[in-house]
Amino acid sequence: MAKRNRGEGTIYYSEARKQWIGQFTKTIEGEKIRKSVYGATKNEVSEKLLDLRIEMKDADFIKEKGMPLIQIMELIRDKKYNSNKIKDGQYSRITKNIEKIHDSKIGKMNVKDITADNIQYFLNDNKEYSNSTIKKLYEQFNQAFEYAIRNKYIKDNPMHDVIKPKSIKQDKEVRALTIDEQKELSDYLFKSSIKDEKYKNVFLIQMYMGLRIGETLALTKNDIDLPQKLLFVNRTTTIGKNGETIIGDSTKTYAGKRSIPIPDFMISIFKEQIEISKNNKENFLFLNDDKLITNSACNSRLKRILLDKLGWENTGISTHSLRHTFATRCIESGVNAVVLQRLLGHTDISITLNTYTSVFNLFKDNELEKVIELYKNNSLVTKKEDYIKISPKEILESTEKSTSTLIQAESIEKFQNGTEDIYIDEEYDEMEF
Numbered sequence: 001m002a003k004r005n006r007g008e009g010t011i012y013y014s015e016a017r018k019q020w021i022g023q024f025t026k027t028i029e030g031e032k033i034r035k036s037v038y039g040a041t042k043n044e045v046s047e048k049l050l051d052l053r054i055e056m057k058d059a060d061f062i063k064e065k066g067m068p069l070i071q072i073m074e075l076i077r078d079k080k081y082n083s084n085k086i087k088d089g090q091y092s093r094i095t096k097n098i099e100k101i102h103d104s105k106i107g108k109m110n111v112k113d114i115t116a117d118n119i120q121y122f123l124n125d126n127k128e129y130s131n132s133t134i135k136k137l138y139e140q141f142n143q144a145f146e147y148a149i150r151n152k153y154i155k156d157n158p159m160h161d162v163i164k165p166k167s168i169k170q171d172k173e174v175r176a177l178t179i180d181e182q183k184e185l186s187d188y189l190f191k192s193s194i195k196d197e198k199y200k201n202v203f204l205i206q207m208y209m210g211l212r213i214g215e216t217l218a219l220t221k222n223d224i225d226l227p228q229k230l231l232f233v234n235r236t237t238t239i240g241k242n243g244e245t246i247i248g249d250s251t252k253t254y255a256g257k258r259s260i261p262i263p264d265f266m267i268s269i270f271k272e273q274i275e276i277s278k279n280n281k282e283n284f285l286f287l288n289d290d291k292l293i294t295n296s297a298c299n300s301r302l303k304r305i306l307l308d309k310l311g312w313e314n315t316g317i318s319t320h321s322l323r324h325t326f327a328t329r330c331i332e333s334g335v336n337a338v339v340l341q342r343l344l345g346h347t348d349i350s351i352t353l354n355t356y357t358s359v360f361n362l363f364k365d366n367e368l369e370k371v372i373e374l375y376k377n378n379s380l381v382t383k384k385e386d387y388i389k390i391s392p393k394e395i396l397e398s399t400e401k402s403t404s405t406l407i408q409a410e411s412i413e414k415f416q417n418g419t420e421d422i423y424i425d426e427e428y429d430e431m432e433f
Helices: 042-055 059-065 069-082 088-102 116-124 131-150 179-191 200-209 213-217 264-276 295-309 319-332 337-344 349-355 357-362 364-377 392-400
Strands: 003-005 009-014 019-028 031-039 230-233 237-239 245-247 258-261 388-390 422-424
Touching (some): 019 042, 031 042, 042 069, 069 088, 088 237, 116 131, 179 319, 200 264, 200 295, 213 295, 258 337, 319 337, 319 357
Antiparallel strands (some): 003 009, 230 258
């Protein structure tokens, strides 16, 4: 027997189908369109019917019932996903953030009833999350209210009066291993058998070739060209819509697809892994009981190795630290930043430079020495008495502040180990260094 609930459409239980059915009819350009939804319970159908009416932009319904904030957030997420703007992993992460909001008081409110104070209270009450999570929650709210304004559900965006709080958690800095630490970990991994350390080759590939953990776990036998000593990065593991580990269609970014030379000392590692994985489905190099290995499983094992096998405590080292270790050793060896960008699969050189600023800064003294040597070799110096005295330390501080300066000097022979003074012409302080 049909039952009509005001504002819900028609909801009834079908004995023939043994399930609840919800129906909604809307007239569009003179034509009546009926939509149906199905579910095991009345509440399930009621929620589906609500989603349907919102999706069809039933103005009378929205005017009477209001537009729930969560419905807008889910609608935006689904539109992005269906338009291929976001992948499964991003869908899953957005869903988790929406769930955080849904479980709060503000998550039960209509968008027109929410004030800046409501949002500020929610964000302030969640300062235990990382700054990254707080930023994503803030953006989730802002997108929803901008959507509501465009669709004339509200007139003003309350986010204009909301201050994004700072997390009480300290931001985690991903650090690289020191050379001594890398040697100790490498010695342990190279000496261990696959039986004792099943992820040893995962860690070695990350540490000596700079792959992300997801890129490493997605490798197949077809990605390895041993005669040419090349590894091809084509895909990555990611999180599916339901939180499961899956293989993504591509790498994390378009620049992630790349080829990386295989060092001679790593050839045996790949030969070993290819032999071990010869019966794996789809030629995957790394599987665990015929299933994809998760990032968390590798991180957990690495932490156990560091603590139980090497005796390191509270290191803050993760699998991503191994990739940073590779990048740091490259910089220390003088690898060009653009080359490093290509090896790491960064989309833009600024990502490489900003990520490894502290490492690059350690070598600025040596780089400045090269410039000074160039001046000396090309006679780009004039009389000492024409210039103002300035110390090497001041020059380095000046370059750190991006002050454009042209250095001209005589008697640079004394500029050894940053201890002697050189001279700079005041007239050239506006020129580019």
